[in-house]
Amino acid sequence: LNTLEVERDPLTLDRLRSRDPRGRKPDLRTVSHDLQVSWWCLNVILDATENRCCRKLYVQTQFHPEKSQRIDALVIVRLSPDSARPAAEVGSIPFFDGTELRPGEVDLRFALEVDKGTEELKVLLEKAQKYRDLHKAGVYTATLGGPVLPVFLVQTARRAAQIAREFQAIWPSGWGVAATPIS
16 A cells, blocks of 8 residues: 555554564454454445445544554544435445545544453443543544444344443443444
8 A cells, every 4th residue: 555655644554454574373362353343344335335425435443543442443434415426436435535524524433342242341331431531532533533433243132232231321421332243
């Protein structure tokens, strides 16, 4: 991306992660988690390609809005409800190119957290508190241009319900989604 000068945003290049240069293989304990992050991001990308109102798309895994938080994936979808893309552009991926938000456009920011059931509920609740605290401190607005919608992707409906209840207790006026891959 750097050599071909395809990526215009130097911060994006700095955020990219590459394979260990010493040739170590990926940790098999995290492959299932990483595949679910990739699956979710791919589904958002595929849906965005078919949406004529989608003007731009930004996808970054292992995103750090600030040093105390790591989001499994940040996805920003820029929509322009009043100015649809031409039908000929449907099917292409309108990746973000650094252009400023234009009148009539809106950015939707999704922060994905995948839970494979290996973390204690307490850890997920700490993540929910972090979203609340960083939102209240204005971190997301300063770094991303506005609030994020936390999306907790969990393996069972029971776990999703637990997270939703606890999230509401931690941040009654906040917003978030807890769902399973098939819901």
